[in-house]
């Protein structure tokens with residue numbers, strides 16, 4: 390008689406502190422805090438950063454119960470299927486003039502990790518990563534201030550790895566998918582993919598000041614040359630053609646009357662025009 394069929398992934402893909410430490414062993418991380426369940430990894434990282442966390446310290450969790458997107462929107466991280474990670478950075482003086490590029494840097498790290506799996510990801514400016522025009526990851530950058538200076542940056546990353554991580558369509562304004570959906574087969578273990586993302590963070594950190602980063606950001610930009618709607622806070626959405634990313638990470642947009650405006654990285658959200 391055959392043994393009963395057990396859900397293989399349950400055994401093959403448990404993530405815990407030790408498996409994470411093993412996967413990240415080759416990286417020179419500042420510290421690691423791992424949680425089976427947490428409210429928000431960014432909240433924990435902000436508190437840790439204010440309490441002296443070292444550069445490149447990591448907060449990771451299997452599940453988030455109060456994960457945040459921009460403008461206090463919810464980010465879903467159900468257990469066992471997604472990556473919820475916040476990276477604490479203490480930017481060196483030479484990087485400080487370029488911190489407006491941080492969201493692009495983080496997005497490009499995820500794009501590079503996807504490319505290593507053979508997946509061509511696009512960046513829905515400023516902070517979402519798409520595969521096949523569906524959102525598979527989001528980035529939330531927050532800062533710890535010391536007077537007028539940035540003391541630390543917290544880069545929160547949520548990545549849908551397994552199918553089970555994708556929220557129900559009714560909960561979303563933009564279609565979502567997972568790495569598993571895009572690959573059409575078993576995705577890598579979450580620790581393994583996270584290690585790739587962190588390797589790519591280091592790759593792009595060395596290039597944060599360069600034109601290469603802006604060029605890569607533009608090459609990966611979703612909806613480039615297309616009509617888009619820009620939602621900025623509670624203001625009435627405006628429409629225009631997405632032209633490209635500027636050196637400070639702003640999005641250049643051409644309105645219907647021909648006027649060109651720069652939309653700064655801030656509390657804006659962007660969707661293809663209906």
Ligand code: ADP
Nearest residue numbers: 458459462463464465524527560561562565658
């Ligand atoms: P926006 O899509 O407007 O840029 P955010 O980047 O802040 O907004 O992301 C938050 C939004 O993402 C939520 O309002 C929700 O619609 C959607 N969302 C939440 N969790 C997930 C997830 N795991 N995968 C894909 N989309 C999600």
